Amino acid sequence: MGEKPRWLRPHGSPWRRGASRTIYENPWIGVTEYAVTAPTGAPATYGLVRFKNFAVAVLPLHDNGDTVLVGQHRFPLAEYSWEIPEGGGPLDADPLESARRELAEETGLQAADWREVLRAQLSNSVSDERAFGYLALGLSEAANPAGHDDTEDIRVERVPFREALAAALAGDIEDILTVAMLLKASHMAREGLLPPDLAKAMMG
Amino acid sequence: MGEKPRWLRPHGSPWRRGASRTIYENPWIGVTEYAVTAPTGAPATYGLVRFKNFAVAVLPLHDNGDTVLVGQHRFPLAEYSWEIPEGGGPLDADPLESARRELAEETGLQAADWREVLRAQLSNSVSDERAFGYLALGLSEAANPAGHDDTEDIRVERVPFREALAAALAGDIEDILTVAMLLKASHMAREGLLPPDLAKAMMG
Numbered sequence: 001m002g003e004k005p006r007w008l009r010p011h012g013s014p015w016r017r018g019a020s021r022t023i024y025e026n027p028w029i030g031v032t033e034y035a036v037t038a039p040t041g042a043p044a045t046y047g048l049v050r051f052k053n054f055a056v057a058v059l060p061l062h063d064n065g066d067t068v069l070v071g072q073h074r075f076p077l078a079e080y081s082w083e084i085p086e087g088g089g090p091l092d093a094d095p096l097e098s099a100r101r102e103l104a105e106e107t108g109l110q111a112a113d114w115r116e117v118l119r120a121q122l123s124n125s126v127s128d129e130r131a132f133g134y135l136a137l138g139l140s141e142a143a144n145p146a147g148h149d150d151t152e153d154i155r156v157e158r159v160p161f162r163e164a165l166a167a168a169l170a171g172d173i174e175d176i177l178t179v180a181m182l183l184k185a186s187h188m189a190r191e192g193l194l195p196p197d198l199a200k201a202m203m204g
Numbered sequence: 205m206g207e208k209p210r211w212l213r214p215h216g217s218p219w220r221r222g223a224s225r226t227i228y229e230n231p232w233i234g235v236t237e238y239a240v241t242a243p244t245g246a247p248a249t250y251g252l253v254r255f256k257n258f259a260v261a262v263l264p265l266h267d268n269g270d271t272v273l274v275g276q277h278r279f280p281l282a283e284y285s286w287e288i289p290e291g292g293g294p295l296d297a298d299p300l301e302s303a304r305r306e307l308a309e310e311t312g313l314q315a316a317d318w319r320e321v322l323r324a325q326l327s328n329s330v331s332d333e334r335a336f337g338y339l340a341l342g343l344s345e346a347a348n349p350a351g352h353d354d355t356e357d358i359r360v361e362r363v364p365f366r367e368a369l370a371a372a373l374a375g376d377i378e379d380i381l382t383v384a385m386l387l388k389a390s391h392m393a394r395e396g397l398l399p400p401d402l403a404k405a406m407m408g
Contacts, residue, residue, distance in 0.1 A: 007273070007361040008376055010284035014277045023228050024235055026251040029330055031228055031235055038355035039277050047230045048280050049253055055327075069211070073218045073243050076252050076332040077325055080214035088329075120380040121281055122327050123259075125292075126233055128280040129327055131380065151242035157211040169391070172212055176324040176335070176380050183387035187373070190394070 013039045015046075028052055028088070029127075048128065053088030055122065055131035056099040057177040059185055060085065060109055061194075062139050065201030067164050068107050069178075071155040082157075082167065083175040084182075095132035104142040107156055112138030117184050122176070133181045135188075137198065161185070161202040217243045219250075232256055232292070233331075252332065257292030259326065259335035260303040261381040263389055264289065264313055265398075266343050269405030271368050272311050273382075275359040286361075286371065287379040288386075299336040308346040311360055316342030321388055326380070337385045339392075341402065365389070365406040 018035035030050040038044050060068045067084070074081045085106040089098020096114060103109055118133030165186055168179045189199035222239035234254040242248050264272045271288070278285045289310040293302020300318060307313055322337030369390055372383045393403035 004374075004376060005363065005367055005371065007275075007363055008286060008371060010277070011275055011359045012277065012357045014282065014284075015279040024237075024251065026237075026249070029251060029253070031253075033228075033230075034279075036279060039357035040355055042354045044355050045230070046279050047228065047233060049233070049235075049331075051330075071211075071215055073214070073216065074325075074328045075219040075238075075240060075250050076328055076330065077334070078218065079325075079328075080218075081325065081328060082212060118383070119375050119378055120383060121278075121283075121285065121378045122380050123331065123333055124278045124280055124283075124285060124379060126255075126280065126333075127253075127327070127331075129330075130281070150246045151244055151248050153216045153243035155215045159209065159211055163209055167209065167212060169388075170208075171323050172208060174323055174325045175328060176326050176384060179322070179324060180380060180384040180387065183384065183391060184373075186391065187387060 015039060023047075049126055051127060051129040053090060054095050054098065055129060055177065056087055056089050056095050056102055057118070057131060057133045057181055058085045058099050058103045058136050059133070059181045060103060060107065060111065060136045060139055061161065061185070061198060061202065062158070063198060063201065065161050065198070065204065066158050067161045068109065069157050069159055069164055070106050071157065072153065081175055082173050083178045086175070086177060096134065099132065099134045103136055106154060108142050109136070109139050110142040111136035112140070117188070118181060120177070120180065131177055133177060133184070135185060137195070160204065162204045219243060227251075253330055255331060255333040257294060258299050258302065259333060259381065260291055260293050260299050260306055261322070261335060261337045261385055262289045262303050262307045262340050263337070263385045264307060264311065264315065264340045264343055265365065265389070265402060265406065266362070267402060267405065269365050269402070269408065270362050271365045272313065273361050273363055273368055274310050275361065276357065285379055286377050287382045290379070290381060300338065303336065303338045307340055310358060312346050313340070313343050314346040315340035316344070321392070322385060324381070324384065335381055337381060337388070339389060341399070364408065366408045
């Protein structure tokens with residue numbers, strides 16, 4: 001990498017936090033309303049959704065170019081969603097450890113080679129949710145896969161990477177982390193940033 | 205497109221909604237807690253963050269291969285964030301119209317050629333937020349750009365597409381819609397899905 005472009009630097013004043021009141025807490029999120037001062041100096045009220053976990057997303061890549069997708073009904077949008085293995089990990093834990101656990105729990109796999117390829121803010125005007133995305137290479141059966149929780153009814157499918165990528169490009173996969181991770185892995189495969197045999201197998 | 209792969213079909217039972225109570229409302233979001241029955245049949249409580257707008261994201265592409273980024277302090281993560289033009293549009297309005305408005309408001313530009321290239325769910329285990337992403341081509345100055353609201357203090361920079369893409373790949377841009385849209389546009393440019401002169405200018 002060369003020097004970072006000059007335009008990337010911050011400009012202007014940050015938001016300032018004033019008084020707050022906690023409105024809601026459950027095991028996954030909290031909602032707090034803040035009196036704030038905007039960067040313009042204008043007073044405002046801000047309802048912040050606080051996440052109690054990081055989101056972790058794992059793109060597993062088998063040596064033959066297959067990936068693994070997880071299908072489930074999602075409550076908030078009342079839709080069925082195919083996604084790469086994803087879950088939440090405690091804010092005070094290494095997200096990589098949470099990613100290892102999610103991969104084992106959802107797919108029964110472990111990986112010899114983990115690569116962090118994404119740090120993302122998912123809805124940064126409303127929530128503080130952060131996501132970490134990993135490629136999981138060198139896959140094998142996990143020694144002792146843990147179980148799902150009692151609300152999870154998931155379907156696991158091993159499919160060619162290019163078929164998963166095509167589904168994301170066609171709009172049949174809408175989960176944004178899955179879309180971004182498939183596109184990033186495709187980019188890395190083309191740019192020579194993955195093992196050459198794997199890249200070849202992925203792109204078919 | 206050929207036939208869709210068979211694995212894409214839904215499996216199992218959807219979630220069932222029971223009694224609900226509204227916990228919070230502001231102009232942008234609401235929070236409702238539901239008694240639910242999970243696909244496994246297990247009873248549970250679900251705190252849903254309801255969005256009152258669609259997210260719209262616009263990747264402007266000048267004929268010379270430049271794009272336009274917007275910088276601002278974001279309250280929820282207390283960080284400065286460089287993003288493509290983004291905003292919210294009413295659920296009952298055409299998201300394309302909301303995208304046109306956001307582009308004009310934030311950058312003073314209008315586009316002759318709009319292409320919807322992304323529909324996404326941003327945090328589908330907690331919220332019902334949906335996003336629509338557009339490429340804006342054939343750019344010119346907007347006849348009558350509207351103003352910002354009084355809490356917005358944004359910086360607008362016209363930068364080469366490949367420089368914006370590099371910033372996203374390096375992790376200097378973390379907004380997930382921006383990352384996904386830059387990667388998708390790069391993919392389209394390489395795959396011959398954009399006007400050839402534009403694709404050539406974008407990829408440098």
